[in-house]
Amino acid sequence: MTSIRPRRLDDLDLTFPPIGQGTMGIGGYYEKDCTRDAEWIAGLRRGIDLGLTLIDTAEVYGAGHSEELVGLAIREVRDEVFLVSKFSAHHSRVPQVIAAAEDSLRRLRTDRIDLYQPHWPNPSVPFDETAEALDRLVQSGKVRFVGLSNFSFQEVQQATAILNPIPARIVQQEYNLIDRTIEEQLLPHCEATQTIILAYSPFLQGKMVPRDSRKMVLDDLAKKYERTVAQIILAWLLRKERIVVIPKGSTGTHVEEFAAVKDFCLDTEDIHRISEAYSPRISWIPASQIAVQGGAYTTYEEALANPLGFDPSPQDLAQSIMMGNMLKPTKVTQALSEDAYILTEGKIRFWAWVLAYGRHSLIPAFVEESPDREGGIFESEAQTDGTIHQAVMNHSAWTHKKVVYA
Numbered sequence: 001m002t003s004i005r006p007r008r009l010d011d012l013d014l015t016f017p018p019i020g021q022g023t024m025g026i027g028g029y030y031e032k033d034c035t036r037d038a039e040w041i042a043g044l045r046r047g048i049d050l051g052l053t054l055i056d057t058a059e060v061y062g063a064g065h066s067e068e069l070v071g072l073a074i075r076e077v078r079d080e081v082f083l084v085s086k087f088s089a090h091h092s093r094v095p096q097v098i099a100a101a102e103d104s105l106r107r108l109r110t111d112r113i114d115l116y117q118p119h120w121p122n123p124s125v126p127f128d129e130t131a132e133a134l135d136r137l138v139q140s141g142k143v144r145f146v147g148l149s150n151f152s153f154q155e156v157q158q159a160t161a162i163l164n165p166i167p168a169r170i171v172q173q174e175y176n177l178i179d180r181t182i183e184e185q186l187l188p189h190c191e192a193t194q195t196i197i198l199a200y201s202p203f204l205q206g207k208m209v210p211r212d213s214r215k216m217v218l219d220d221l222a223k224k225y226e227r228t229v230a231q232i233i234l235a236w237l238l239r240k241e242r243i244v245v246i247p248k249g250s251t252g253t254h255v256e257e258f259a260a261v262k263d264f265c266l267d268t269e270d271i272h273r274i275s276e277a278y279s280p281r282i283s284w285i286p287a288s289q290i291a292v293q294g295g296a297y298t299t300y301e302e303a304l305a306n307p308l309g310f311d312p313s314p315q316d317l318a319q320s321i322m323m324g325n326m327l328k329p330t331k332v333t334q335a336l337s338e339d340a341y342i343l344t345e346g347k348i349r350f351w352a353w354v355l356a357y358g359r360h361s362l363i364p365a366f367v368e369e370s371p372d373r374e375g376g377i378f379e380s381e382a383q384t385d386g387t388i389h390q391a392v393m394n395h396s397a398w399t400h401k402k403v404v405y406a
């Protein structure tokens with residue numbers, strides 16, 4: 001049976017396993033959690049033993065505890081591991097990037113990070129500054145390679161040019177059955193420029209698949225290949241040679257399930273079946289129909305004032321959007337009535353969009369749990385005004401919602 005090949009960057013002489021290990025939640029999400037340290041370390045070690053030697057972490061995960069656990073898991077096998085970490089957007093200025101890297105190195109108990117990335121772009125800090133810090137880290141040997149996480153296609157192009165001659169040939173983006181945004185521009189760009197994409201949240205952060213009838217396709221294929229649905233999803237994502245998936249598994253059992261994906265490939269016709277069933281659906285919904293609940297921020301005024309000091313602020317991101325930068329769509333679920341939605345992911349992006357184009361503008365969103373709804377820009381056109389039209393023109397790449405990708 002065919003197996004999935006390791007990924008190569010020939011000119012950098014780098015080889016990666018097609019499947020790595022994510023660690024968001026290992027050691028806590030945004031607060032430190034020590035309750036399962038031994039189990040988490042054992043899971044990571046099991047993964048390394050099975051060849052999942054690329055490990056992705058970040059200074060923010062578990063408020064640093066994720067890096068501490070990774071450090072413990074890799075200390076006897078450091079040279080076998082390709083270690084990826086990320087610094088937060090509010091640490092984008094030179095001294096902050098350097099200090100963040102030093103802190104990460106200490107927690108990771110190592111002298112080098114193999115791939116270091118800005119976790120999110122920060123449009124309020126000129127990227128030249130961040131690039132200067134990254135250059136210093138590379139020159140000192142504390143960082144081997146530089147990557148870009150959550151940078152849009154346009155931002156990747158700009159940042160890559162600024163970083164040159166430092167190669168930024170590994171980027172990180174969400175990629176799963178619902179969010180296929182990268183297939184529009186970033187993936188073709190990466191294929192053309194020999195760039196690897198670390199595909200995060202392959203299981204929709206544990207939701208695995210949207211709860212709808214399309215799951216039948218995955219269940220059928222799981223039966224046919226005698227694999228689990230999780231394995232079918234990973235195999236489908238890995239149909240693209242530039243993709244490295246970084247699923248997160250807290251348990252040895254899940255990690256073993258990931259590792260076994262290397263040993264099989266889906267037939268072309270089955271790949272098409274999944275691609276068609278989960279063809280990209282970005283809906284353009286009036287922002288006024290989306291309810292924002294709980295946490296920060298729930299009102300326009302709050303988002304504008306930014307009392308929690310998010311950096312970048314919603315206002316910074318609004319400016320970036322107005323300059324044509326395509327932030328990825330938010331996620332919503334349909335509420336009880338046809339025209340009411342609840343925001344489930346992307347709150348700061350949501351407010352940035354509203355600050356940019358107004359509460360009555362159409363906002364791009366993935367609608368979960370309503371696969372048959374034909375939402376979209378053309379249906380909603382009657383409600384557009386000049387501002388909305390400008391928004392749509394700036395973000396026209398997203399109007400190809402009917403395209404089916406192979």
Ligand SMILES: NC(=O)c1ccc[n+]([C@@H]2O[C@H](COP(=O)([O-])OP(=O)(O)OC[C@H]3O[C@@H](n4cnc5c(N)ncnc54)[C@H](OP(=O)(O)O)[C@@H]3O)[C@@H](O)[C@H]2O)c1
Binds near residue numbers: 119150172201246254
């Ligand atoms: N750059 C970024 O901004 C960014 C954003 C998000 C994620 N990431 C990276 O990508 C990694 C993966 O993404 P993610 O953590 O968002 O989510 P994910 O990998 O899509 O899903 C992880 C969840 O799926 C569950 N799971 C794993 N295997 C399973 C299986 N076989 N059956 C049922 N459930 C299973 C896990 O449960 P258990 O934990 O119980 O095993 C966990 O709750 C992160 O850990 C992080 O390293 C990066």
